[in-house]
Amino acid sequence: xxxxxxxxxxxxxxxxxxxxxxxxxxxxxxxxxxxxxxxxxxxxxxxxxxxxxxxxxxxxxxxxxxxxxxxxxxxxxxxxxxxxxxxxxxxxxxxxxxxxxxxxxxxxxxxxxxxxxxxxxxxxxxxxxxxxxxxxxxxxxxxxxxxxxxxxxxxxxxxxxxxxxxxxxxxxxxxxxxxxxxxxxxxxxxxxxxxxxxxxxxxxxxxxxxxxxxxxxxxxxxxxxxxxxxxxxxxxxxxxxxxxxxxxxxxxxxxxxxxxxxxxxxxxxxxxxxxxxxxxxxxxxxxxxxxxxxxxxxxxxxx
Amino acid sequence: xxxxxxxxxxxxxxxxxxxxxxxxxxxxxxxxxxxxxxxxxxxxxxxxxxxxxxxxxxxxxxxxxxxxxxxxxxxxxxxxxxxxxxxxxxxxxxxxxxxxxxxxxxxxxxxxxxxxxxxxxxxxxxxxxxxxxxxxxxxxxxxxxxxxxxxxxxxxxxxxxxxxxxxxxxxxxxxxxxxxxxxxxxxxxxxxxxxxxxxxxxxxxxxxxxxxxxxxxxxxxxxxxxxxxxxxxxxxxxxxxxxxxxxxxxxxxxxxxxxxxxxxxxxxxxxxxxxxxxxxxxxxxxxxxxxxxxxxxxxxxxxxxxxxxxxxxxxxxxxxxxxxxxxx
Numbered sequence: 319x320x321x322x323x324x325x326x327x328x329x330x331x332x333x334x335x336x337x338x339x340x341x342x343x344x345x346x347x348x349x350x351x352x353x354x355x356x357x358x359x360x361x362x363x364x365x366x367x368x369x370x371x372x373x374x375x376x377x378x379x380x381x382x383x384x385x386x387x388x389x390x391x392x393x394x395x396x397x398x399x400x401x402x403x404x405x406x407x408x409x410x411x412x413x414x415x416x417x418x419x420x421x422x423x424x425x426x427x428x429x430x431x432x433x434x435x436x437x438x439x440x441x442x443x444x445x446x447x448x449x450x451x452x453x454x455x456x457x458x459x460x461x462x463x464x465x466x467x468x469x470x471x472x473x474x475x476x477x478x479x480x481x482x483x484x485x486x487x488x489x490x491x492x493x494x495x496x497x498x499x500x501x502x503x504x505x506x507x508x509x510x511x512x513x514x515x516x517x518x519x520x521x522x523x524x525x526x527x528x529x530x531x532x533x534x535x536x537x538x539x540x541x542x543x544x545x546x547x548x549x550x551x552x553x554x555x556x557x558x559x560x561x562x563x564x565x566x567x568x569x570x571x572x573x574x575x576x577x578x579x580x581x582x583x584x585x586x587x588x589x590x591x592x593x594x595x596x597x598x599x600x601x602x603x604x605x606x607x608x609x610x611x612x613x614x615x616x617x618x619x620x621x
Numbered sequence: 622x623x624x625x626x627x628x629x630x631x632x633x634x635x636x637x638x639x640x641x642x643x644x645x646x647x648x649x650x651x652x653x654x655x656x657x658x659x660x661x662x663x664x665x666x667x668x669x670x671x672x673x674x675x676x677x678x679x680x681x682x683x684x685x686x687x688x689x690x691x692x693x694x695x696x697x698x699x700x701x702x703x704x705x706x707x708x709x710x711x712x713x714x715x716x717x718x719x720x721x722x723x724x725x726x727x728x729x730x731x732x733x734x735x736x737x738x739x740x741x742x743x744x745x746x747x748x749x750x751x752x753x754x755x756x757x758x759x760x761x762x763x764x765x766x767x768x769x770x771x772x773x774x775x776x777x778x779x780x781x782x783x784x785x786x787x788x789x790x791x792x793x794x795x796x797x798x799x800x801x802x803x804x805x806x807x808x809x810x811x812x813x814x815x816x817x818x819x820x821x822x823x824x825x826x827x828x829x830x831x832x833x834x835x836x837x838x839x840x841x842x843x844x845x846x847x848x849x850x851x852x853x854x855x856x857x858x859x860x861x862x863x864x865x866x867x868x869x870x871x872x873x874x875x876x877x878x879x880x881x882x883x884x885x886x887x888x889x890x891x892x893x894x895x896x897x898x899x900x901x902x903x904x905x906x907x908x909x910x911x912x913x914x915x916x917x918x919x920x921x922x923x924x925x926x927x928x929x930x931x932x933x934x935x936x937x938x939x940x941x942x943x944x945x946x947x948x949x
Contacts, residue, residue: 382709382753382754382829383681383685383709383827383828383829384827384828384829385827391942391943395888395889395891396891396894396895397684397889397894397895397898398684398685398882398889398894400684401681401684401685401709401827401829402684402685402882402884402889403685403826403882403884403885403888403940403943403947404943406826406827406884407943407945408945412826412827412946413827414757414827414828414829414830414831414832415708415709415753415754415757415828415829415830416754416757416758416761416830416833418754419754419757419758422773423773446750446779446780451779452741452742452748452783453742454742455738456733456738457733457734457737457738457741457748458733459730459731459732459733460707460728460729460730460731460733460750460752461729461730461752461753461778461780462709462729462730462752462753463709463729463730463752463753463754464752465752465753465754465755465774465775465778465780466752466753466754466755466773466774468774469773469774469775469776470773470774491779491780492777492778492779492780493750493752493778493779493780494752494778495774495776495777495778498777504777505776505777506796506797507797508776508777508781508788508797508799509773509775509776509777509788509796509797509798509799510773510774510776510777511773
């Protein structure tokens with residue numbers, strides 16, 4: 319599903335953060351000539367910006383505060399990745415949230431890209447509460463605009479860290495809809511558009527899609543620095559697998575160009591990468607994972 | 622003969638602000654349509670137009686063009702039992718909660734953290750679950766004089782169950798359709814670039830649903846970076862976002878969005894933004910409020926003593942990089 323692209327022939331990096339890898343993979347999934355609704359900042363926005371810069375110049379994206387087709391000034395200030403002047407720079411249009419909502423509702427917005435705190439086998443997303451709502455546990459941010467992005471963008475790409483607690487058999491709270499219980503017509507019965515829904519999940523270790531008949535998460539590709547067993551062990555449920563395991567694609571590492579642009583223009587101060595500072599380095603014929611404190615130090619952990 | 626009742630397939634059981642379009646029209650009927658000067662101070666605006674128990678709406682506070690000065694004054698005056706609209710808010714709900722000002726919130730997006738969790742678990746704060754766009758749709762319905770509006774999201778989520786939404790059989794297509802109640806807040810707090818003393822207001826750049834919120838709210842407080850003459854509005858009427866007769870109070874408040882940005886005028890104070898985010902995430906809101914809200918008597922004192930003229934000048938300089946589109 320990642321398919322072939324210019325990155326195939328480009329010089330590959332031999333040392334990168336897992337999060338950088340994730341952004342590069344998500345960038346390679348971006349489809350040219352389509353309209354994207356990108357949530358907030360972080361991975362979703364970086365992946366679309368990186369793709370637009372390198373692979374898909376005819377992509378246009380909107381932000382929920384009413385920005386259409388910006389040419390943002392990079393890098394962004396901390397926190398100021400949405401509803402701020404730098405990300406809104408040189409837009410084609412400034413409007414408001416209801417206008418973006420209208421564009422999405424009538425179907426102009428082809429793809430949504432979101433970060434997900436917790437997802438289930440049918441691509442339902444929790445960003446509201448961890449634990450037993452609302453009597454036990456912890457309040458998190460709420461869906462923001464994600465509920466609408468997930469409801470109406472034709473194809474939804476989700477980004478999350480590859481951790482067992484992120485892939486739950488049942489999310490603690492459905493904040494934004496995936497395929498709900500996965501049964502045919504579930505979205506329509508709930509009043510949602512039937513021609514929209516989760517399309518892919520990109521983690522720092524793997525890429526998934528959704529099996530058409532069952533709407534269940536399905537593994538499609540893994541990073542070159544992990545094994546299939548590792549990928550499955552760090553999930554709270556088992557994804558569907560292709561009939562032949564050989565059909566699981568091994569993803570290309572980031573290219574030097576992708577990383578250069580990401581590091582100098584986007585994550586210039588390392589804030590994004592340092593939030594989950596696990597790095598991967600090529601040593602002779604194998605990949606080594608290194609837990610870093612910020613951009614230096616740490617203890618190597620061999621895989 | 623087929624039943625004539627509207628088919629309700631499912632409904633959320635979240636409390637919602639009473640839907641009363643006729644009552645809202647009556648309150649609009651009592652507003653003065655004359656062009657009368659409405660300039661007041663931050664303190665007077667909040668004291669006169671925000672009452673305990675009111676429903677408050679604002680947006681993007683501490684991010685972009687938020688009514689930061691007005692919200693700090695709400696906390697300083699210790700308003701009680703507010704019900705707040707969390708459409709694209711950021712840290713404000715956590716601050717208001719820890720300051721003891723609000724006990725109900727309709728949620729779209731906000732930074733959660735320990736203080737909000739504690740307030741929810743101790744039942745000092747009840748949250749009703751929507752999303753940014755669903756809340757702006759509710760405001761749009763409120764601004765239309767309607768009692769509800771269909772939306773193409775919220776269905777199928779757990780938020781639906783804790784909201785005032787209903788899933789109905791659409792009387793036109795027969796398809797399941799989510800409808801949400803109109804929202805007519807008591808007070809809208811809106812910060813703009815320019816206003817005249819009567820309340821005609823201009824804001825540049827994007828917004829979430831400021832204009833809908835102004836039209837949908839019973840009382841509207843505008844704070845403005847700059848007070849300009851009415852003649853300027855007449856020279857370029859297309860720039861007017863909110864007409865004067867919607868507005869109850871006008872406050873001249875330079876740096877009224879601080880520490881957020883007011884694009885074209887000043888950039889966000891990055892250090893402050895990081896400080897407040899840390900305070901919300903790490904349960905140190907009380908320290909933050911003591912320093913920035915309760916520890917100063919006024920916005921003027923906060924800007925002069927806590928921020929300082931050199932810093933303000935630097936924020937203004939940083940904003941000159943991007944002025945295009947944010948000036949008349």
